[in-house]
Amino acid sequence: MPSTFKKSTDQTLAAWEIVSVVSSCLIAEWVILAFAGQMKVVAAIPIALALLFMIFSHRERGEGFLELGFRFDNFASAIRLLIIPTLLAVILIVVVAWLSRRNQFSLAPLRPRFVGLFFWALFQQYALQAFINRRAQVVFGKGTKSIVLVGLVFGLLHLPNPPLSALTLIGGVVWAAIYQRRPNLYALALSHAIVSLTLALCLTQDLVYNLRVGWKYFG
Numbered sequence: 001m002p003s004t005f006k007k008s009t010d011q012t013l014a015a016w017e018i019v020s021v022v023s024s025c026l027i028a029e030w031v032i033l034a035f036a037g038q039m040k041v042v043a044a045i046p047i048a049l050a051l052l053f054m055i056f057s058h059r060e061r062g063e064g065f066l067e068l069g070f071r072f073d074n075f076a077s078a079i080r081l082l083i084i085p086t087l088l089a090v091i092l093i094v095v096v097a098w099l100s101r102r103n104q105f106s107l108a109p110l111r112p113r114f115v116g117l118f119f120w121a122l123f124q125q126y127a128l129q130a131f132i133n134r135r136a137q138v139v140f141g142k143g144t145k146s147i148v149l150v151g152l153v154f155g156l157l158h159l160p161n162p163p164l165s166a167l168t169l170i171g172g173v174v175w176a177a178i179y180q181r182r183p184n185l186y187a188l189a190l191s192h193a194i195v196s197l198t199l200a201l202c203l204t205q206d207l208v209y210n211l212r213v214g215w216k217y218f219g
Contacts (some may be wrong), residue, residue, distance in 0.1 A: 014138035017057055018153070021131060024050035025157055029214025054131045068130040069185035078187035081178045086191045089171070090198045097202035107201045114197060121192035122185060128154055128172065129179040129188060142180050150176035158213045164199075171195065 024046040032043045058068065065071070132153055136146035154172030158165045175188050200211060 011139045014135040017053075018132055018135050018139075018149075021050045021054060021127065022153055022157070024053075026214075029157070029216075031215075033215040050127075054127065057131070063130075063134070067183075068126070068134075069179065069183040069188075070130075071184060072186070074182050074184050075187050078178065078182035078184035079190075081182055082187055082191045085174045085178075086194055089167075089195045093195070093198045093202050100203075110201075114200070117197055118189055118193040121196060122189035125175065125179075125185050125188040125192055129176065129183070130185060133176050133179055137180070147173055147176040147180065161211070161213050161217055164211060164213065167199075 028043040028046045032046065066073075128150060133146065133150045136149045140146040140149065151169045151171075151173035155165045155169030158168045171192070175192070179188060196211075
């Protein structure tokens with residue numbers, strides 16, 4: 001009985017942790033950016049608080065860097081699992097871009113902000129996999145339910161951009177499944193960065209609206 005109660009309590013706490021972090025991201029995307037005006041840096045406040053909360057949660061649960069996926073010992077095996085889905089995503093994006101523009105197809109210019117793309121992807125994969133995926137596994141266990149939840153959360157955070165939400169939902173599911181098999185955040189971030197760069201270079205504003213999400217999608 002005590003063990004059953006402890007498991008139920010742990011599942012409830014993990015579910016609350018997921019809701020808390022996702023809510024912080026949604027508040028930044030939809031509320032703060034709507035009223036911050038030129039002070040858009042204010043949107044970083046709930047994200048920073050969520051990050052501190054995640055770090056505190058890891059410490060309380062005794063989760064170390066290797067366990068979370070900050071490691072290199074399984075990098076090669078994780079990359080092997082990621083090669084095919086990443087290539088398929090790149091090919092799909094290029095094909096859609098070419099079909100939508102035909103003779104007018106061209107790559108967008110490289111921008112300085114692309115330099116930090118890997119690190120932004122790493123942060124997203126950390127939050128998505130090392131925190132939300134792991135907490136989803138506490139609630140549902142490994143497998144379909146926790147994997148689908150991660151994908152749904154990732155898609156939700158990219159609303160109201162329809163094509164981007166669909167792509168991130170699928171990508172979230174694929175990355176979550178691979179993380180559960182080979183927890184390596186560097187490999188996932190590399191895959192994420194490649195797909196994001198392909199999107200930014202190939203797809204026009206009318207298709208993905210400059211990858212904008214939340215309140216920024218409207219202007």
